Amino acid sequence: MGFEVAAEAYGRFMGRFSEPLAATFVDFAGIGSGRRVLDVGCGPGALTAELIRRLGATERGDRPGGRWAVAGIDPSEAFVAASRVRFPGVDIRLGSAEDLPYGSDSFDCALAQLVVHFMADPVAGLREMARVTRPGGTVAACVWDHAGGRGPLSPFWRAVRDLDPGARDESQLAGARQGELGELLTVAGLGDVACAELTVTTRFAGFDEWWEPYTFGVGPAGDYVRGLDPERREALRDRCASAFGGREPFDVTAVAWAAAGRV
Template identity: 55%
Template sequence: MAFDVAADAYDRFMGRYSTLLAPELLAAVGPEPGDRALDVGCGPGVLTRHLVELLGADHVAAADPSPPFVAAARERLPGVDVRQAPAEQLPFDDDSFDVVLAQLVVPFMSDAVAGLREMARVARPGAPVAATAWDHASGGSGPLSPFWRVVTEFDPGAYDESGLAGQRSGDLVAIFREAGLADVRQLALTVHLPHATFEEWWEPYTWGVGPAGDYVASLDDAGRERLAATARRLLGDGPITISGTAWCAVGRA
């Protein structure tokens, strides 16, 4: 899936929602000053920045498999230990962190259970491990759900994100438990983002980020114009307020 893209493209696509979600995740987990935290699948550093503001750069580490995202996170957050690595192969020692987090990453892990096991491995015994995933399942309420509903009308049977791991109620909890985490609980975290115009909402979908960007990029120019026209008919000219709900699982190593 298309995540080897410029960090600015991600920032203006999913970053506009994940920036709002990050403090909600931190409030659910409650890291405290003095804790050492790891951000798994950090992207260009949205959640990492919030951790730095709370804990200080020397108490934060991060990992992501995308070279452009790693480069952006290193540039934006000097002093943070940012490594290029997938969740399934974290380059950190056992029992290294007081908090281990993965924001909007589990659905894109090649092996979600293995990724969570790695997160638990690098967490100290009893430390909180948490992850979020948008509610993008069919009929869901994630921030991309309006886009996928447009696609369903425009191209019935087209791929959407509803089959990815963690995007239904209980999915993350089941993955956490299979990975061996204890005291697992589920929360629902909701954010709201207004878009002044249709164009402000639509344009980032044309930048090739993630499965939605892959779908738009697969269309020819005429197809993209028809898709945009369908979206405008269903969503209007704006303003458009998008509400997004993420499932959150919190357990202990």
């Protein structure tokens, strides 16, 4: 899957949605000052940046040098390298959600923004997030409403299905259906699970600004576009353009499912 890409490519593809989503997600998770938080699947740092803005990079306390207030981990070498440059000195590690390299009860909260649906084993990943979170702490995750057709990529996948009805989109990924993310947290052993919808709106100056990032090879959508021959790619581009009716500028509103539970 196309996530070993430049951080800039991911930023132009998804950052315009994930950055405003991070603020609403942190609010939903109830992350207050003085908390130590792990960003699981941190990518180039959309959620990490919001956490650092609110919490600072390190705790202030009586320990020499303090402890990290915010830490991040991601399986993409390119994203880890970019986050280390973006957040110098912050503890950013290479690794997977299913095998977190931290001791038990290391954090007050563990968050996963737009990650659970790409985990090899979502329940195992959420269990690991719970393991590294102290008793009474919070584990929270959010995933775009791909199954309900309200995600930021929904206009793209609708156009794909018009031309290629058998194409595999992202609607079957874990957590993409209403209630499913909360069920995954419950199976992973979290208690007091609460669910919500989070909404963000992004403005595009024109169609080319919206379309070009799909050609960067990011994620399942980018993989799909890269697999098309030039004629089919142009046909898809035209189909997507027609969906926006030539409006410039235009807004895209996206909804994410969110769920949080207690360890």
